Amino acid sequence: MRQIKFVDLAAQNAEIQSDVERELAQVHSGCAYVGGVAVEAFEREFAQFLGVRHAIGVSSGTDALRLALIAAGIGPGDQVITTPMTFIATAAAIHQTGARPVFVDVDPETCNISPRGLRRYLERRAKTTARSPRAMVPVHLYGLPAAMDEIETIAREFGLKIIEDACQAHGAGWRGTDGRTVMAGTRGLAGCFSFYPGKNLGAWGEAGAVVTNDDELADRIRMLRDHGRISHYAHQEFGYNARLDAIQAGVLRAKLGHLAEWNERRRKAARLYRKLLDREILKLPEEPDGAVSAYHLFVVRTAARDLIREALIRNEIQCGIHYPVPLHLQPACRELGHSPGDFPVAESLADTALSLPMHPHLTETEVARVAQTVHDALAGYRELLAGGLRRTATSSPPPPRRR
Ligand SMILES: Cc1ncc(COP(=O)(O)O)c(C=O)c1O
Known part of the structure; x- marks a missing residue:
């Protein structure tokens, strides 16, 4: 593979x-x-x-x-x-x-x-x-x-x-x-x-x-x-x-001299991801009116993040988490005196964000393989949802923080 x-x-x-x-x-x-x-x-x-x-x-x-x-x-x-x-x-x-x-x-x-x-x-x-x-x-x-x-x-x-x-x-x-x-x-x-x-x-x-x-x-x-x-x-x-x-x-x-074209290729990959990925379970990045993203990263959000991440790794697809710990909970920021719960949106993102492959040389076939792997990984999760556990990154609280 x-x-x-x-x-x-x-x-x-x-x-x-x-x-x-x-x-x-x-x-x-x-x-x-x-x-x-x-x-x-x-x-x-x-x-x-x-x-x-x-x-x-x-x-x-x-x-x-x-x-x-x-x-x-x-x-x-x-x-x-x-x-x-x-x-x-x-x-x-x-x-x-x-x-x-x-x-x-x-x-x-x-x-x-x-x-x-x-x-x-x-x-x-x-x-x-x-x-x-x-x-x-x-x-x-x-x-x-x-x-x-x-x-x-x-x-x-x-x-x-x-x-x-x-x-x-x-x-x-x-x-x-x-x-x-x-x-x-x-x-x-x-x-x-x-x-x-x-x-x-x-x-x-x-x-x-x-x-x-x-x-x-x-x-x-x-x-x-x-x-x-x-x-x-x-x-x-x-x-x-x-x-x-x-x-x-x-x-x-x-x-x-290549930057504008490379960004355009990233935007094309992002459009294809948006077409192929399941919006029921994943919250996809969108551009507000007038905003033009450079798609440095393509970050999806889902309560099923860890499940998808394991499937991607198993299938030789590199991915990342940006960022797993929000700054206010980093040891370096301890003197600022924050605790869990101070910035709930950032904390929820840390628990649900998953960065999929994104670069100008990503092919359509590769985007399709990533999307298919994500889709397959979610099969069991969809059954759980159908069984009544309705929980998405947008509609319900995130899972408890691990620490
Ligand atoms: C949002 C943001 N700010 C600042 C920096 C710092 O840049 P550098 O690593 O070149 O010092 C980075 C680099 O990753 C970044 O992503």
């Missing part, structure tokens, strides 16, 4: 081999390995792709978030709102600035921060004497852009700076009535991207970028990523070593 991969980097590399070889040969002959022409060229091209004034290459998505927050003036004593259903790096970057992450639960339809929950939280806070949060980091989780129209309105009202976590959302966006797409990462004060190898746009190592339309913020991030440097041995402030390598920039340049 041929294995179906969760992400197929070998197939991607085969498609871009000659482009990468050309880029790496240039880095090799130019002998500039940190920063330099390849990095500058990638920054220009990525900014152009997104339709934004500045892209600043940095060493990872985590550093992109950390530097964007610091440059936005966030530091010790501040609070920054984000969601508990994201990769740990979102909260870690907030913590690294000296600020405290504050969680607002996600919306059960989109898995992104709930604008209603956000408003409720801020209104409640406004009635207390406590200092209000100064910024928020909405995450475009799984590649689906967050509800930015509503988020922007609330942020303006409550004086919050927005730093977008677009680490899973390269090429995602919102399609306007004029047919033009505004890209995820370009609406906040800054947007942060990870180029970790498995991302929609991935390097061959660690890499990231901050994008912004704000000239001053861009200058500060350029300085912070490079030891606070303003000229060779003049350092304006203590900064960081968070620069982008030329080799990574070369790989990213070779891949960037």
Whole structure:
């Protein structure tokens, strides 16, 4: 039985081999390995792709978030709102600035921060004497852009700076009535991207970028990523070593030209999944009006998650769980003082979410085999349902948490 991969980097590399070889040969002959022409060229091209004034290459998505927050003036004593259903790096970057992450639960339809929950939280806070949060980091989780129209309105009202976590959302966006797409990462004060190898746009190592339309913020991030440097041995402030390598920039340049088409192929696979999978038992990812997902992940939700997962593994189909433990229940967040039940939507997602194979080189036959395996795995479960146990990810409480 041929294995179906969760992400197929070998197939991607085969498609871009000659482009990468050309880029790496240039880095090799130019002998500039940190920063330099390849990095500058990638920054220009990525900014152009997104339709934004500045892209600043940095060493990872985590550093992109950390530097964007610091440059936005966030530091010790501040609070920054984000969601508990994201990769740990979102909260870690907030913590690294000296600020405290504050969680607002996600919306059960989109898995992104709930604008209603956000408003409720801020209104409640406004009635207390406590200092209000100064910024928020909405995450475009799984590649689906967050509800930015509503988020922007609330942020303006409550004086919050927005730093977008677009680490899973390269090429995602919102399609306007004029047919033009505004890209995820370009609406906040800054947007942060990870180029970790498995991302929609991935390097061959660690890499990231901050994008912004704000000239001053861009200058500060350029300085912070490079030891606070303003000229060779003049350092304006203590900064960081968070620069982008030329080799990574070369790989990213070779891949960037393929990104739009690769995302289109992901969207096609997602449409086929939606056609073939059983909506009675699975809650499938949908795009709200105007949202264009980059389908970094295709995450279904079901109370029968573990049953399906075992069947996929038995049938040589790789899958994942994003994420099995919400951030507020991670040991790293213990000082925030949360307990189970604090963010019920995120907790339910952790118990029911299953990520199916998703990448641009997934074939229709492979999607069909995944869907058939899921269907077969659910045969017994359907009988149980028919026997009266009506329980789906949407209509009933999740199973008890294992801990
Ligand atoms: C939502 C999110 N935020 C931040 C990051 C951090 O990016 P990196 O691993 O490049 O530091 C990731 C990476 O997986 C992510 O998925």
